[in-house]
Amino acid sequence: MEYLLSILIEVSRSATSGFRVFVPFLVLNIFSLAGWIELAPAFSWLGTYPALAALTVATILEITAYFFPHMDNLLAAAAVPAGALITAAVLVDFPPILAWALAIVAGGGAALGGSAVSNLLHTGSTAATGGAANPVLSAVESLFAVINSFLALIIPVLAFFTVSFTGPDCFLCLPGNKQ
Numbered sequence: 306m307e308y309l310l311s312i313l314i315e316v317s318r319s320a321t322s323g324f325r326v327f328v329p330f331l332v333l334n335i336f337s338l339a340g341w342i343e344l345a346p347a348f349s350w351l352g353t354y355p356a357l358a359a360l361t362v363a364t365i366l367e368i369t370a371y372f373f374p375h376m377d378n379l380l381a382a383a384a385v386p387a388g389a390l391i392t393a394a395v396l397v398d399f400p401p402i403l404a405w406a407l408a409i410v411a412g413g414g415a416a417l418g419g420s421a422v423s424n425l426l427h428t429g430s431t432a433a434t435g436g437a438a439n440p441v442l443s444a445v446e447s448l449f450a451v452i453n454s455f456l457a458l459i460i461p462v463l464a465f466f467t468v469s470f471t472g473p474d475c476f477l478c479l480p481g482n483k484q
Contacts, residue, residue: 315408
């Protein structure tokens with residue numbers, strides 16, 4: 306059960322990295338500093354105060370960059386590797402080959418899913434509003450990334466279902482979209 310919980314936590318947080326790359330790392334850092342989560346030995350640097358400073362600056366810069374056209378595309382390229390790393394960071398009791406396989410497949414796949422949803426939303430927003438609504442969409446995505454990163458560590462099952470409902474099928478079910 307403990308292994309399943311670890312996987313649920315990290316798949317949820319990895320999907321969140323598809324929306325914002327540094328937010329899940331910052332939340333992981335905060336939880337590690339508070340002693341609420343154990344990091345894998347190779348990722349112990351994530352639980353330090355210098356990492357807190359660096360991740361805070363990176364998160365602020367990233368959230369700001371998403372309000373500028375084309376910057377979001379550059380940042381989105383880092384989503385899948387970030388999703389794999391965020392998963393690998395807390396798979397403490399797993400054999401390395403299994404940890405990295407889960408990190409790449411589940412974490413990277415979840416981040417790719419989150420990134421795909423974000424890209425679909427931005428494409429739809431650009432088509433519908435000429436890009437005028439993209440800053441509002443970016444703000445909502447940033448808020449979602451923060452909330453889901455905390456939920457994934459506090460209530461992992463709820464976070465997993467929250468991420469599940471942000472998939473392409475949910476996007477297609479939005480009002481005005483006919484199936």
